[in-house]
Amino acid sequence: xxxxxxxxxxxxxxxxxxxxxxxxxxxxxxxxxxxxxxxxxxxxxxxxxxxxxxxxxxxxxxxxxxxxxxxxxxxxxxxxxxxxxxxxxxxxxxxxxxxxxxxxxxxxxxxxxxxxxxxxxxxxxxxxxxxxxxxxxxxxxxxxxxxxxxxxxxxxxxxxxxxxxxxxxxxxxxxxxxxxxxxxxxxxxxxxxxxxxxxxxxxxxxxxxxxxxxxxxxxxxxxxxxxxxxxxxxxxxxxxxxxxxxxxxxxxxxxxxxxxxxxxxxxxxxxxxxxxxxxxxxxxxxxxxxxxxxxxxxxxxxxxxxxxxxxxxxxxxxxxxxxxxxxxxxxxxxxxxxxxxxxxxxxxxxxxxxxxxxxxxxxxxxxxxxxxxxxxxxxxxxxxxxxxxxxxxxxxxxxxxxxxxxxxxxxxxxxxxxxxxxxxxxxxxxxxxxxxxxxxxxxxxxxxxxxxxxxxxxxxxxxxxxxxxxxxxxxxxxxxxxxxxxxxxxxxxxxxxxxxxxxxxxxxxxxxxxxxxxxxxxxxxxxxxxxxxxxxxxxxxxxxxxxxxxxxxxxxxxxxxxxxxxxxxxxxxxxxxxxxxxxxxxxxxxxxxxxxxxxxxxxxxxxxxxxxxxxxxx
Amino acid sequence: xxxxxxxxxxxxxxxxxxxxxxxxxxxxxxxxxxxxxxxxxxxxxxxxxxxxxxxxxxxxxxxxxxxxxxxxxxxxxxxxxxxxxxxxxxxxxxxxxxxxxxxxxxxxxxxxxxxxxxxxxxxxxxxxxxxxxxxxxxxxxxxxxxxxxxxxxxxxxxxxxxxxxxxxxxxxxxxxxxxxxxxxxxxxxxxxxxxxxxxxxxxxxxxxxxxxxxxxxxxxxxxxxxxxxx
Numbered sequence: 123x124x125x126x127x128x129x130x131x132x133x134x135x136x137x138x139x140x141x142x143x144x145x146x147x148x149x150x151x152x153x154x155x156x157x158x159x160x161x162x163x164x165x166x167x168x169x170x171x172x173x174x175x176x177x178x179x180x181x182x183x184x185x186x187x188x189x190x191x192x193x194x195x196x197x198x199x200x201x202x203x204x205x206x207x208x209x210x211x212x213x214x215x216x217x218x219x220x221x222x223x224x225x226x227x228x229x230x231x232x233x234x235x236x237x238x239x240x241x242x243x244x245x246x247x248x249x250x251x252x253x254x255x256x257x258x259x260x261x262x263x264x265x266x267x268x269x270x271x272x273x274x275x276x277x278x279x280x281x282x283x284x285x286x287x288x289x290x291x292x293x294x295x296x297x298x299x300x301x302x303x304x305x306x307x308x309x310x311x312x313x314x315x316x317x318x319x320x321x322x323x324x325x326x327x328x329x330x331x332x333x334x335x336x337x338x339x340x341x342x343x344x345x346x347x348x349x350x351x352x353x354x355x356x357x358x359x360x361x362x363x364x365x366x367x368x369x370x371x372x373x374x375x376x377x378x379x380x381x382x383x384x385x386x387x388x389x390x391x392x393x394x395x396x397x398x399x400x401x402x403x404x405x406x407x408x409x410x411x412x413x414x415x416x417x418x419x420x421x422x423x424x425x426x427x428x429x430x431x432x433x434x435x436x437x438x439x440x441x442x443x444x445x446x447x448x449x450x451x452x453x454x455x456x457x458x459x460x461x462x463x464x465x466x467x468x469x470x471x472x473x474x475x476x477x478x479x480x481x482x483x484x485x486x487x488x489x490x491x492x493x494x495x496x497x498x499x500x501x502x503x504x505x506x507x508x509x510x511x512x513x514x515x516x517x518x519x520x521x522x523x524x525x526x527x528x529x530x531x532x533x534x535x536x537x538x539x540x541x542x543x544x545x546x547x548x549x550x551x552x553x554x555x556x557x558x559x560x561x562x563x564x565x566x567x568x569x570x571x572x573x574x575x576x577x578x579x580x581x582x583x584x585x586x587x588x589x590x591x592x593x594x595x596x597x598x599x600x601x602x603x604x605x606x607x608x609x610x611x612x613x614x615x616x617x618x619x620x621x622x623x624x625x626x627x628x629x630x631x632x633x634x635x636x637x638x639x640x641x642x643x644x645x646x647x648x649x650x651x652x653x654x655x656x657x658x659x660x661x662x663x664x665x666x667x668x669x670x671x672x673x674x675x676x677x678x679x680x681x682x683x684x685x686x687x688x689x690x691x692x693x694x695x696x697x698x699x700x701x702x703x704x705x706x707x708x709x710x711x712x713x714x715x716x717x718x719x720x721x722x723x724x725x726x727x728x729x730x731x732x733x734x735x736x737x738x739x740x
Numbered sequence: 741x742x743x744x745x746x747x748x749x750x751x752x753x754x755x756x757x758x759x760x761x762x763x764x765x766x767x768x769x770x771x772x773x774x775x776x777x778x779x780x781x782x783x784x785x786x787x788x789x790x791x792x793x794x795x796x797x798x799x800x801x802x803x804x805x806x807x808x809x810x811x812x813x814x815x816x817x818x819x820x821x822x823x824x825x826x827x828x829x830x831x832x833x834x835x836x837x838x839x840x841x842x843x844x845x846x847x848x849x850x851x852x853x854x855x856x857x858x859x860x861x862x863x864x865x866x867x868x869x870x871x872x873x874x875x876x877x878x879x880x881x882x883x884x885x886x887x888x889x890x891x892x893x894x895x896x897x898x899x900x901x902x903x904x905x906x907x908x909x910x911x912x913x914x915x916x917x918x919x920x921x922x923x924x925x926x927x928x929x930x931x932x933x934x935x936x937x938x939x940x941x942x943x944x945x946x947x948x949x950x951x952x953x954x955x956x957x958x959x960x961x962x963x964x965x966x967x968x969x970x
Contacts, residue, residue: 162843162846163847166843170835173834174834252831253832254798256832256889259796259798259819260819260847260848261816261819261847262816262847400800401798401799401814402798440761
């Protein structure tokens with residue numbers, strides 16, 4: 123028996139009709155028509171779009187476009203300038219032609235593996251919570267309901283792929299023979315393939331509800347296959363075949379398109395299987411992704427890290443990898459932060475360890491590229507080290523997450539923060555060693571030892587310091603920059619956001635400095651040592667910031683208040699002083715006039731004296 | 741089990757939900773018949789919300805199954821037959837209460853929704869806020885909007901999770917009357933609550949403790965009253 127609420131309270135049974143019913147305008151102004159089920163969904167989306175367009179602030183959008191455009195042009199110019207290195211010789215070009223497809227295949231495999239893992243946790247779509255509750259719980263075809271968000275996601279992914287690919291094509295053109303348009307076109311094609319592989323694999327895994335175990339196994343298999351091709355110099359996987367497109371300006375082979383077919387099949391398969399998406403996962407993601415976007419908007423890196431962990435269901439291990447001794451020892455009492463940090467690391471999940479290994483490997487490969495002559499690769503290397511640092515700095519971040527605990531310790535917060543740097547620095551060493559191992563693929567072992575090992579320590583310092591500054595800085599405070607003009611405030615925010623990754627990038631600078639010195643016929647060891655000045659400077663700046671942050675902020679706030687409103691404070695003080703003088707003069711006159719008790723014991727201060735006392739000036 | 745074997749509107753067989761080692765709901769076998777009014781009790785974390793969310797299709801069971809009117813929970817037919825008022829209502833940011841009602845009604849093929857919407861909003865005291873977005877409402881008003889949205893569409897079984905939280909006296913009375921109306925219309929009602937006023941109206945009481953069903957019997961028994969007081 124079916125019931126519905128009706129004005130007459132007579133609950134007549136409604137029979138569901140599959141035939142379209144008469145259309146009714148949802149909003150007469152927008153003339154949107156609705157029939158049943160799926161059509162209602164389509165009509166609602168159209169209605170919301172038209173409503174959003176009606177409320178759209180074109181001036182604001184144009185301003186944002188203007189800012190984004192300027193920032194984008196600046197990035198491209200900087201990268202292009204940084205990539206303006208010498209062209210590769212014939213031998214190196216031959217190496218790129220021979221090995222390039224396999225390594226691009228590894229990147230494609232990484233995208234597929236990441237997509238599978240994302241899909242295993244309900245990704246990649248992030249729906250509105252209301253969409254999950256009202257639309258996906260309604261008797262409509264879920265596949266059709268999810269198609270529009272999936273297409274939107276693919277569209278955005280394609281945009282990222284095109285932009286990233288174009289930049290990569292530009293960088294390749296600077297060093298390799300061939301025309302610019304060819305390299306940019308090839309870069310765009312590969313960028314698009316990468317994002318489509320990610321999105322497609324994720325949709326396949328979520329639509330088919332593959333278990334964590336299966337997606338992990340599939341991810342390992344795909345990655346292993348591509349890596350095996352790269353290391354053996356073979357061409358067996360479709361990723362390696364498709365990777366051949368990346369060197370088309372050097373060696374055009376139409377057979378490479380055969381590798382593209384299975385990669386393009388992934389998003390098609392994904393979209394057709396969307397109906398199977400788990401609503402539980404969709405609902406969980408809807409809440410978390412909303413918060414994640416908000417955190418990113420506020421540049422709150424720590425919150426973004428925590429939410430991403432929730433999204434990937436990455437929790438601490440119930441059983442630690444190793445036990446750190448009891449708290450009753452003498453040494454324990456002297457180094458509580460040291461012990462606490464190791465206890466935290468002992469509960470790291472395997473996935474986090476694996477991620478750090480991958481980040482280290484990526485950074486190592488980028489630095490191998492820097493050593494080989496592509497200076498621009500120092501930027502992604504620095505970013506990867508910073509990301510690794512954000513995981514390594516977890517114990518300190520936990521302190522920041524619990525400010526009441528931090529304030530309750532009988533130590534200054536700055537001191538506690540600095541004590542939390544030691545263990546993360548050590549924990550970053552294996553990450554750097556993973557990078558060295560990856561660099562061995564391209565470099566001579568002696569050189570890797572000479573350049574790589576000192577860089578491991580430097581990168582650990584840069585990564586940890588950059589991450590620590592990010593975490594301690596926290597979210598941008600609304601209103602903190604309100605006294606500045608919008609342009610100035612925007613620039614300050616941009617610089618503040620760029621400083622932590624910059625510190626991490628300084629950590630990998632020794633490789634670039636060493637290469638520049640070797641280019642001038644200097645010894646590599648001397649170059650690395652000279653380059654270590656950058657991470658040391660970064661470390662010093664970070665330590666000062668972590669130690670003195672509260673004092674510096676207090677001082678700055680006071681200076682700002684005095685400079686911005688000093689005149690008004692002085693005016694207020696003058697008025698108060700004059701009022702006091704008037705009151706005392708009146709009181710003295712009244713005393714003299716009425717009771718004739720003799721002269722007052724103290725003289726009223728002059729207006730000038732009172733002003734200085736009130737404002738604290740001496 | 742085929743649809744023909746089903747004797748109840750709500751049938752759970754070995755229904756289980758676990759999160760790692762944590763058992764949120766131990767294997768549960770349960771049949772709720774057509775037109776029953778069921779009160780679901782239990783302390784925090786006992787598994788009430790988990791049970792209702794699995795029945796609504798929002799959670800995937802770890803093991804076992806639950807059917808709504810003979811269809812697996814979450815399937816198209818089950819979604820058509822079941823209406824769910826969750827403990828935390830969610831709304832579109834850019835739609836008013838009335839637009840929500842229209843949308844949900846039409847998604848469920850209810851084209852004569854205007855009179856029903858007006859009547860529901862008046863009963864719940866929301867008539868004057870019909871054109872406001874519910875995302876800006878207080879907790880109680882949001883709850884009222886969620887109730888209206890759940891009742892604007894046809895259904896066979898109504899699942900309600902802690903509906904009285906945040907409601908004022910008038911809202912509670914209106915909701916109880918609406919639940920009476922719904923029940924008189926022949927729908928099955930399952931309400932997770934500790935509200936004594938609903939216990940008076942419920943014919944059956946289910947009590948969960950640490951994910952296990954510890955009581956299934958009349959709502960007016962001494963045992964049920966004792967459980968309610970705990």
